[in-house]
Amino acid sequence: MKSINNSSIVLNRHPQGKACVEDFRLVNQPVASLKPGEFLVENIWLSIDPYTRPRLNPNITYVEPIKLEHLIQGETVGRVIQSKSPKYQVGQLVFAFTGWQKYCVLNEHDFMVYVLPDTTLPESVFLGVAGTPGRAAYFGINKIAKPKPGETMVVSAATGAVGSVAGQLGKIAGCKVIGIAGTEEKCRYAVETLGFDSCLNYNCKGLAKALAQECPDGVDVYFENVGGRVSAIVARYLNQGARVPICGSAALYDEGQDVDGNTLSQFYSSLPNAPESRFFLVTEWFNEYIDSIEWLIKAVESGQLHYRETITQGLEQAPQAFIDLLESKHIGKQLVRV
Structure with a gap:
């Protein structure tokens, strides 16, 4: 079989x-030949x-840093184009954690791989609204925030892949939802x-005053995506x-320090009227992934x-x-069509 060159x-x-x-x-380098139990995916998204x-960053500890000359990690949706595994058939669309590359050889026992369920929606949704960002919003709202009808919810990075879903889930739950974003178009x-x-x-100037006007009864839920100045302002209005x-x-993220969820958890815990807060990862509810995807x-x-x-x-445009x-020039989910 003709060799394939991977980018x-x-x-x-x-x-x-x-x-x-x-x-x-x-x-660029050649793709290795498949071994029994392996299959080759050509990434689409x-x-x-x-x-x-x-x-x-080289000094981060809460997750594994990416080493020099190593592949940039990332989720993908692709199509199986070769297979020596009975579990994966040529032509199937799969979600996987293959990184920033055109092709990837996967093993049938790999942990984070699944065949996409049938839907009339574009397959790209499994990287956005029905992917990890959607699940982050889904679990953050349902497992931690637990909003009640009539409560006030504030969402930072409100038009990003996570925040946009979180805010809509707040509306479904019956909340008053105030978003915070970086441009008038996004607002x-x-x-x-x-x-x-x-x-x-x-x-815009006067964020604190504007937030006070929009939340006269305070804030019951704050879906935290950013930290920094925005969080310090929202924290003033958090209710008991x-x-x-x-x-x-x-x-x-650009500070080069070992920034993890504890940085913000410690900030909220130090407040006089400390809210219930915690950093979370979607993998905490891995056994509920199927249900969450179906719901989304x-x-x-x-x-x-x-x-x-x-x-x-184009893959070559992934760095840009x-x-x-990171400069918030996007709306919704940022994707590369490989």
């Missing part, structure tokens, strides 16, 4: 502050995620398409018994959940797509 993106150097294109490098940024999208009650631009699911701390798919198909994708063409994501 992949590796870490060229550790970023100093903000990541730049030169921190990455495109490499690559997920670009903010949690990759701290892994580019309009949150209100007009996602159904938020309002959305505040954190780049408030809940804060901590999904991310994007504002801190049905919610999108029925029109309960809306989503948007920002798509970049990643930088655009």
